[in-house]
Amino acid sequence: PRYFALIPAAGVGARMVADGPKQYMSLGGKPMLRHALDAFLASEKISHVFVAVSAGDRQIDAVAPSHGVTVLRCGGATRMESIRNALVVMASAVLDTDWVLVHDAARPGLDRMLIEKLIAEVGVHPVGGLLALPVVDTVKRAGADSAVFAVATTISRDALWLAQTPQMFRYRLLRDALDAATTAVDSGAITDDASAVEAFGHAPMLVEGHPRNLKVTLPRDIRIAEMYLAAP
Ligand code: C5P
Numbered sequence: 001p002r003y004f005a006l007i008p009a010a011g012v013g014a015r016m017v018a019d020g021p022k023q024y025m026s027l028g029g030k031p032m033l034r035h036a037l038d039a040f041l042a043s044e045k046i047s048h049v050f051v052a053v054s055a056g057d058r059q060i061d062a063v064a065p066s067h068g069v070t071v072l073r074c075g076g077a078t079r080m081e082s083i084r085n086a087l088v089v090m091a092s093a094v095l096d097t098d099w100v101l102v103h104d105a106a107r108p109g110l111d112r113m114l115i116e117k118l119i120a121e122v123g124v125h126p127v128g129g130l131l132a133l134p135v136v137d138t139v140k141r142a143g144a145d146s147a148v149f150a151v152a153t154t155i156s157r158d159a160l161w162l163a164q165t166p167q168m169f170r171y172r173l174l175r176d177a178l179d180a181a182t183t184a185v186d187s188g189a190i191t192d193d194a195s196a197v198e199a200f201g202h203a204p205m206l207v208e209g210h211p212r213n214l215k216v217t218l219p220r221d222i223r224i225a226e227m228y229l230a231a232p
Contacts, residue, residue, distance in 0.1 A: 001095070001097050001098045001099055001170075002047040002094075002095075002098045002099070003045050003046050003047060003098070003099045003101060003119055003123075003168075004046070004047055004048055004049070004050065004090070004093075004094055004098060004099065004100050004101065004171075005040040005046050005048070005049040005050065005100075005101045005103060005166070006049075006050045006051075006052065006083065006086055006087070006090070006100050006101070006102050006103070007033065007036055007037065007040075007049065007050070007051045007052070007102075007103050007104070007105050008052045008075075008079050008082040008083050008086070008102070008104065008105065009021075009023045009033050009051055009052060009053050009060075009075075009105035010052055010053050010054040010057075010074075010075025010076065010079075010082040011023065011079065011082075011105075011106070020059070021059075022105075022106060022216065023105035023106065024059045024063065025222075027108055027216070027222065027225055027226060027229065028108070028225070028226050028229035028230060031059075031063045032105060032106065032108045032216065033051070033063055033064075033105040033108075034063055035108030035109070035110070035229065036103055036104075036105055036107060036108060036110050037049060037051070037063075037064060037065065037069060039110040039111050039112055039114075039115060040101075040103070040110075040115065041065065041068050041069070042111075042112040043112045043115045043116055045115070045116055045119050046101070046115070048068060048069075048070065048093070049068055049069045049070070050069075050070050050072055050086055050089075050090055051064055051069060051070070051071050051072065051105075052072045052074055052075055052082045052083065052085065052086040053071060053072070053073055053075055054073070054075035055073045055074075055075065057073065057075070070093075072085070072086050072089050072090075074086055074088075074089055079104075080178060080181065080182065080190070080196070081182075083102060083178060083193065084175075084178050084179070084182070087100070087171070087174065087175045087178070088175075090171070094171045095171065096170065096171055096172035097170055097171070097172070098170070098171050099119075099122075099123070099128070099168055099169070099170060099171070100168065100169060100170075100171050100174055101115070101118070101119075101166035101167070101168045102165060102166060102167050102168075102169075102174075102193050103165045103166040103167075104165045104215060106215050106216050106217065107164065107165055107213050107214065107215050107216070108216065108225055108229065109210075109212035109213045109214060109225060109228045109229065110165075110166070110213050111212070114131060114166075114209060114210060114213060115166065117207065118130075118131055118166055118168055118207050119168070121205065121207045122168050122205055122207060125205045127169070127173070127197065127202040127203065127204055127205070128167070128168050128169035128170060128173065128174075128194075128197065128202075128204050128205070129167070129168060129194075129204045129205030129206060129207055130163055130164065130165065130166070130167035130168065130192075130193075130194050130204055130205075130206065130207065131163075131164040131165065131166060131167075131207055131208070131209030131210075131213060132161040132162055132163050132164055132206045132207070132208070132209055133161060133162045133164065133208065133209050133210075133211065134160070134161055134162075134208065135157040135160040135161065135162060136157070137157065138154060138157060139154065139155040139156075139157050139160060140152075140153070140154055140155070141153045141154075141155055161206050163192055163194060164209040164213050164215075165192070165193075165213075167192060167193040167194050167204070169193065169197055169204070173197065173200075173202070174193060174196075174197065176200065177193075177196040177197045177199070177200035177202075178193070178196050180196070180199070180200055181195075181196035181199055181200070184199060186199075211228075212228035212231075214228075
């Protein structure tokens with residue numbers, strides 16, 4: 001089987017006070033999205049990279065290299081919808097048994113080593129898997145009263161992981177799981193590709209990622225991301 005990358009980049013970045021969509025924000029000298037693109041292009045394991053942007057996107061052509069990358073103007077109202085639309089278009093190029101690595105444009109710290117670690121560990125797994133970080137902090141669940149936060153319980157951090165991307169699944173399984181997720185009663189609980197696959201009855205593999213692969217969500221994340229990008 002081959003390995004394809006899919007980067008959903010059709011978000012508006014509502015939590016980031018920026019001039020435009022955060023995937024185009026300049027970070028460490030280049031647009032945020034370009035970092036993830038370059039990481040995938042640097043790996044010989046990756047056959048091709050697909051990027052999903054919104055139909056009205058005016059910036060992608062200046063950011064995506066013409067070689068090795070296909071831009072799909074098929075963004076939807078949600079991340080999941082953008083990915084589902086992209087998978088439909090990709091059907092002409094990808095086989096059911098090929099792997100798709102879905103990676104958020106908002107994680108510019110991805111590098112070739114992390115991509116190839118994920119592929120090496122998950123490539124032999126029947127379902128697929130994701131990069132994730134073991135939780136190091138003690139975890140509290142707050143009580144129902146949201147006016148005053150108070151601890152209701154402490155949750156054992158022993159078996160807890162924080163999900164990152166890429167998340168890697170066989171094309172057909174991912175597509176079927178996301179189709180099922182859209183019609184699920186609790187579709188709001190499905191916040192990443194792995195959770196759709198889990199709701200579909202499978203157990204994705206956890207592969208230890210790296211803090212450098214953080215998701216840039218809030219303005220305070222920018223300096224941390226730039227610190228990792230500056231380090232070799
Ligand atoms: O906003 P958030 O950081 O959760 O977005 C995760 C990823 O999903 C980003 O790369 C964003 O561009 C993408 N996205 C999308 N289509 C949407 C919303 C988000 O492709 N409608």
